[in-house]
Amino acid sequence: MEIIIRNSSSQPIYEQIYTQIKDLILNGTLAEGDALPSIRGLAKDLRISVITTKRAYDELEREGFVNTVAGKGCFVAGTNRELIQEENLKKIEAHMQVISQLAKGCGITNEDLIEMFRILEVEE
Secondary structure, eight states, X not given: OOOOOOTTOSSOHHHHHHHHHHHHHHTTSSOTTOBOOOHHHHHHHHTOOHHHHHHHHHHHHHTXXXXXXXXXXEEEOOOOHHHHHHHHHHHHHHHHHHHHHXXXXXXXXXXXXXXXXXXXXXXX
């Protein structure tokens, strides 16, 4: 598992860790039952505070993405398909909002956007 911390990002470090691990779970790279690196181990690898790593893991557990087993570590929780779908829908909606704003600024109609999407679909 590779986590990349960007010091130039406005996003807090714990949130960068949380987001990247969550994305690995949502896209299936990390499967149910997979062990996450220990909090201390990940903190050492990333050269950050243990407290920062723990905060990211706590957030993942609070959101239901991981389970902590005392004395054994953190493991990927059973995925709820509805949760995954909802997360992906939120991402799509956010991208669509940006696209809509850009299109309005360029004078592109909804019909033009739909046609552009169809062309992209065919090219793939």
